[in-house]
Amino acid sequence: MKRRNFLKQSLVAVGAGAFCRALNSENLIANAEALLSEPLVLRQALLEEAKRIFTLNRVDSKLGVFHLPSKASYPRFFGWDSGWNVISQSAFDPESALLELEAVFNFQDDSGYVAHEALIPEFDKSKDPTYLWLGDKYFDDKGRCRIVDPPSYLIAAEALYRKTKSQRVLALIPQMEKCLEYLLEQRDLFGDGLVSIIHPWEAGTDEAPYFDACLGINVNNPLTILKVGARLSQLISECDSQNWELKKIAEANKFIFEDLCINAITCAGAVSVAELIKAKGDEKKANFWMGKAKAMIEAMEKIFWDNERGFFFPRWDLKAPKRVYRTSVPGMLPLLTGLVSEDKAQRVIESYLVSPAHFWGKWLVPFNSITEMKQENTLWVRNMLWRGPCIWINMNWMSARVAARYGRKDLAKRITQNTALMVYQNGFREYYNPETGKGIGANNFTWPALVLDMIDEYGI
Numbered sequence: 001m002k003r004r005n006f007l008k009q010s011l012v013a014v015g016a017g018a019f020c021r022a023l024n025s026e027n028l029i030a031n032a033e034a035l036l037s038e039p040l041v042l043r044q045a046l047l048e049e050a051k052r053i054f055t056l057n058r059v060d061s062k063l064g065v066f067h068l069p070s071k072a073s074y075p076r077f078f079g080w081d082s083g084w085n086v087i088s089q090s091a092f093d094p095e096s097a098l099l100e101l102e103a104v105f106n107f108q109d110d111s112g113y114v115a116h117e118a119l120i121p122e123f124d125k126s127k128d129p130t131y132l133w134l135g136d137k138y139f140d141d142k143g144r145c146r147i148v149d150p151p152s153y154l155i156a157a158e159a160l161y162r163k164t165k166s167q168r169v170l171a172l173i174p175q176m177e178k179c180l181e182y183l184l185e186q187r188d189l190f191g192d193g194l195v196s197i198i199h200p201w202e203a204g205t206d207e208a209p210y211f212d213a214c215l216g217i218n219v220n221n222p223l224t225i226l227k228v229g230a231r232l233s234q235l236i237s238e239c240d241s242q243n244w245e246l247k248k249i250a251e252a253n254k255f256i257f258e259d260l261c262i263n264a265i266t267c268a269g270a271v272s273v274a275e276l277i278k279a280k281g282d283e284k285k286a287n288f289w290m291g292k293a294k295a296m297i298e299a300m301e302k303i304f305w306d307n308e309r310g311f312f313f314p315r316w317d318l319k320a321p322k323r324v325y326r327t328s329v330p331g332m333l334p335l336l337t338g339l340v341s342e343d344k345a346q347r348v349i350e351s352y353l354v355s356p357a358h359f360w361g362k363w364l365v366p367f368n369s370i371t372e373m374k375q376e377n378t379l380w381v382r383n384m385l386w387r388g389p390c391i392w393i394n395m396n397w398m399s400a401r402v403a404a405r406y407g408r409k410d411l412a413k414r415i416t417q418n419t420a421l422m423v424y425q426n427g428f429r430e431y432y433n434p435e436t437g438k439g440i441g442a443n444n445f446t447w448p449a450l451v452l453d454m455i456d457e458y459g460i
Helices: 002-014 016-023 028-029 034-036 039-057 079-089 094-107 131-139 150-163 173-186 209-215 224-241 245-251 260-280 285-303 328-335 342-353 370-374 393-405 409-426 449-459
Strands: 058-059 064-067
Touching: 034 039, 034 064, 034 173, 039 058, 039 079, 039 285, 039 409, 039 449, 064 079, 064 094, 079 393, 079 449, 094 150, 131 173, 150 173, 150 260, 173 285, 209 260, 245 328, 245 342, 260 285, 260 328, 285 328, 328 342, 328 393, 393 409, 393 449, 409 449
Parallel strands: none
Antiparallel strands: 058 064
């Protein structure tokens, strides 16, 4: 009890400083699980560090107030990152969350899409590494890139409204609808009611294993990492040569991919927009968007579901569609809405989420199947983004929601506990090693602040 009192007093009183010292204290790290019996202490420590991280990454631009995912590593606006930032801030700074949500739609193109990333007017683009690499063939004259992101900001809008009841959220509904219309109409390249992507970055999961076949990648080749970089750049050049006209890009069929991450988040986004419209009192329009979400689930169950394996898998190739049998967290994400049939959902949860062969390891939740990563232990791809053993906190947030949607709040709480301890011990990093919990990639990354919303929702 004395040890717990010491932890409570030191962390609550000193805040962020105590958090940083805790990261360097072997004693506190060794006894971190003791904090689970003092949830307010752990949440306060994470909260103080989140405030520091968000202050560090804040941008006050003529295009609005938002936060970089990591100032040192990603000096640009990123659409889905801002969505996660809105959810995180809704737990501790709702006014800042509102400002960021409003800023997102300042990066919306007239056609409806919100840019995956965009240059910041106040920053010198001649020093931006991505601009130097891809230049004007990737960014338009307003600094917006020409590709999209999974619309996490639509889910974030509902989460923020539930906490604030702010009319400022409802005022953005027309822009949200325009975003959905673009994704569900202009990006329905297969003609099946689902969203197609034309570049891996549009999935948010840049170099994930399920893109290998479509990119022509052989992971056993030591030059893989170089080939991936060249192919990603080549796709941008090919799209630019077709003036970014989707009809021409589809006809060329260089990279047309029906991805689970963007489809599941778009579907969940449609549900969120329906709920927001319902809050405004327009039942008819709310039913329209809920109907779109249900139609997407029906299509995903028909196209992505493999009954023998009991899991969802993406597909690619517009002219000769084929599935990719790689097991990763996005295969669970259709469950986000709660609209997937109960029998399918329980198979996914029991056979995959809680399976030690796939996603239930020492540290939760590995993005790629544990078994598949053991079979593909090539050192030259382990440090590529979304490759090898890796945990991403936005995927943990969604995995917890998946479990809770289907009556498994016990699993959601377990994921939350594990995530909170991992972030507490290893800091706010871009992603984590599921074998050790060690942080990897960018420092001072905003996504781990999602754990605050998870704590508020599921407890620790």
